[in-house]
Amino acid sequence: MGLSTHVLDTMNGxxxxxxxxxxxxxxxxxxxxxxxxxxxxxxxxxxPLFDNASLRTGTYRLRFDVAGYFKAQGVQLPExxxxxxxxxxxxxxxxxxxxxxxxxxxxxSYSTYRGS
Numbered sequence: 812m813g814l815s816t817h818v819l820d821t822m823n824g825x826x827x828x829x830x831x832x833x834x835x836x837x838x839x840x841x842x843x844x845x846x847x848x849x850x851x852x853x854x855x856x857x858x859p860l861f862d863n864a865s866l867r868t869g870t871y872r873l874r875f876d877v878a879g880y881f882k883a884q885g886v887q888l889p890e891x892x893x894x895x896x897x898x899x900x901x902x903x904x905x906x907x908x909x910x911x912x913x914x915x916x917x918x919x920s921y922s923t924y925r926g927s
Contacts, residue, residue, distance in 0.1 A: 812863040812866060812906075812907060812908060812909045813859040813860070813861050813862045813863050813865075813866050813909060813910075814859060814860040814861040814866055814871075814903070814909075814910045814911075814912070815855070815856065815859050815860060815909070815910075815911045815912070816832065816855070816856060816860060816873060816911070816912045816913065816914065817853075817854055817855045817911070817913045817914075817926070818830050818832075818850055818854045818875060818913070818914045818915075818916060819854055819913070819914070819915050819916070820854070820880075820884075820916065820917070821915050821916060821917045821920075822881070822886070822917040822918060823884065825854075826850070826852065826853050826854025826855070827850055827854045827880055827914075827916065828850060828851060828852045828853070828854055829849060829850065829880065829883060830849070830850045830854070830875060830876060830877075830879075830880040831847065831848070831849055831850075831875075831876040831879060831880070832847070832848055832849070832850060832856070832873060832874065832875050832876070833846070833847045833848075833873070833874045834846050834847075834848075834860050834871065834872070834873055835871060835872040835873075835874065836869060836870070836871055836872075837869075837870045837871060837872050837900060838870070842872055846860070866903065866906045866910070867903065867906055868902075868903050868904060868905070868906050869902070869903055870900065870901070870902045870903075871900070871901055871902070871903065872898055872899065872900050872901075873898070873899045873901075873912055873914075874896050874897070874898045874899075875896065875897045875898075875899075875914055875916070876896060877892075877894045877895065877896065877897050877916055877918070877921070878892040878894060878895045878896070878918075881918045886918055888918055892918070893918060893919050894916070894918060894919065894920075894921065897914065897916065897921050899912060899914070899923055901925075909927070910925065911925065911926035911927060912925070912926070913926045
């Protein structure tokens with residue numbers, strides 16, 4: 812169970828290795844940083860964001876550094892960037908289930924869904 816994420820770079824057709832991600836817990840407009848990490852060669856974290864024992868019901872935010880990632884890939888981005896940070900706010904209703912939050916991203920678009 813637990814919480815995981817995975818980012819795919821749809822511009823280049825590959826995992827978004829090296830993208831910086833931050834996880835927050837949220838309460839209304841307030842967000843508290845839980846951890847920052849960098850995605851591995853497969854566009855994933857090396858360990859779950861929360862393992863089975865530490866996942867709790869509540870609301871969370873994942874913030875992905877999209878512009879930083881594409882700049883590091885040598886992509887010429889306009890100023891200001893169309894996408895800079897992508898924030899996904901989501902809820903955990905059942906701490907006994909696995910929540911996977913994938914991101915498909917290019918410099919100009921993104922999509923997500925609850926994965927398995």
